[in-house]
Amino acid sequence: MRLTRHADRRRIQRSLPIEVVSTIHAYGTERHAKGALSLTLDGRAIALAAEHDRRLSAELERYRGAYIIVASGDRVVTAARRTRRFRR
Incomplete structure (x- = not known):
């Protein structure tokens, strides 16, 4: 996983730790978004990442709804952070 300069700036502006971005990249729920891939930290992703660790689960709950957009080349x-419901 490589972050572009834009992604790193947005991550900092939106108070998303790099560990959370890595967790989203590893366990996030996939959706296709305009030629790229959107990975979202939802309940399923939190359960997969925490695996019965209540402390980690509680920490990740703070970032529920956060997402990253991944382009070709795994960038x-x-x-x-999502502020509205996802429209299908």
């Missing part, structure tokens, strides 16, 4: 283009 993270941007990182954000």
